Amino acid sequence: MKKIFFLFFLNVNFIFAQVIISPYIVYTDSKNKFGSFLVQNESNEPYEITISFVFGYPVSDSLGNMSMKYFEKTTPDQPSITEWIKVFPRKFILNPKERQTVRMTVRPKKKLPPGTYWARIVTSSTQKSAPVDTLKEGITAQLKFVLNQVTTLFYRVDSAETGAVIDSVFFGEDSTDYVIYAKVHRTGNSPYLGDLEVSVKDSTGNEIFKKKEYMPLYFSLVKKIVIPKSELKPGEYTVLLNPVSTEKEDIPQSNLKVIKHDIKKINFTVH
Numbered sequence: 001m002k003k004i005f006f007l008f009f010l011n012v013n014f015i016f017a018q019v020i021i022s023p024y025i026v027y028t029d030s031k032n033k034f035g036s037f038l039v040q041n042e043s044n045e046p047y048e049i050t051i052s053f054v055f056g057y058p059v060s061d062s063l064g065n066m067s068m069k070y071f072e073k074t075t076p077d078q079p080s081i082t083e084w085i086k087v088f089p090r091k092f093i094l095n096p097k098e099r100q101t102v103r104m105t106v107r108p109k110k111k112l113p114p115g116t117y118w119a120r121i122v123t124s125s126t127q128k129s130a131p132v133d134t135l136k137e138g139i140t141a142q143l144k145f146v147l148n149q150v151t152t153l154f155y156r157v158d159s160a161e162t163g164a165v166i167d168s169v170f171f172g173e174d175s176t177d178y179v180i181y182a183k184v185h186r187t188g189n190s191p192y193l194g195d196l197e198v199s200v201k202d203s204t205g206n207e208i209f210k211k212k213e214y215m216p217l218y219f220s221l222v223k224k225i226v227i228p229k230s231e232l233k234p235g236e237y238t239v240l241l242n243p244v245s246t247e248k249e250d251i252p253q254s255n256l257k258v259i260k261h262d263i264k265k266i267n268f269t270v271h
Helices: none
Strands: 004-011 019-022 025-029 034-041 047-060 066-071 085-088 091-094 099-106 115-127 132-136 139-157 160-173 177-188 192-202 207-217 220-228 235-245 256-258 264-270
Touching: 019 115, 019 139, 025 034, 025 099, 034 091, 047 085, 047 220, 091 099, 099 139, 115 160, 160 192, 160 235, 160 264, 177 192, 177 207, 177 235, 192 220, 207 220, 207 235
Parallel strands: 004 139, 025 139, 160 256
Antiparallel strands: 019 034, 034 099, 047 066, 047 091, 047 115, 085 099, 115 139, 132 139, 160 177, 177 220, 192 207, 192 235, 235 264
16 A cells, blocks of 8 residues: 655754754854854754754833744845855754864955844754654654754944943732833944843842843843742832843954943832
8 A cells, every 4th residue: 555645844942952052152253254153963863954044133022021033034224144144064964972063154245334243043953864653554644843943143343332221110010929121222233132130129228139130132122020029028119220241252353342321220119
């Protein structure tokens, strides 16, 4: 009897990836246009690896729910380098316990204004011998899982600077938590990679709550901070919001100036 095969492609976020990418951010600049990253197969099966590039950045809605926004096509005003990247190898087989260095070159076709440009590196991995599952007699489905891991390539040109300004803050609450919503925008010409530090002080100046959360600020977003109600008794409080840059560069040629802005202070009352 003739067998019929169906091939399914699925995007799956595995909790423990069999294919490991390092580092997650690759830095290049106008003086050092070359970058590389390592792809390592920790499994006992061979994987097919494909490298591609897309432009995108984190965004949020008005309540601070984060997501990634990707663009199939970019416009000249967007800081994208996707069309200027040469990569080798673009496709390869990674055998069990092997590793492969992927090398990239950024070669813009025109002189770019100062600032930071970027692309997302998409490393797609597919198990070479996909598992076969029989649906019923004579019909077999071959399930082919594709794992897309997205990392970042930065390209810095001349003087680059960044900062984070908190425009406004508003409060919310539910049955168990107080919620702080901070509307933040980036200054300068480069993404701001850092943390938002939150400190809550009582009326006597004692710090009774402190929290730090990662804040990848590419343009603007609303950052949500949750404070359990059990941490705050009825009274008057001051919330201090302080963006702190945590970016660490891998190349000495780059020079990112971080603009320091004022700490945002907001008073509120717990009844």
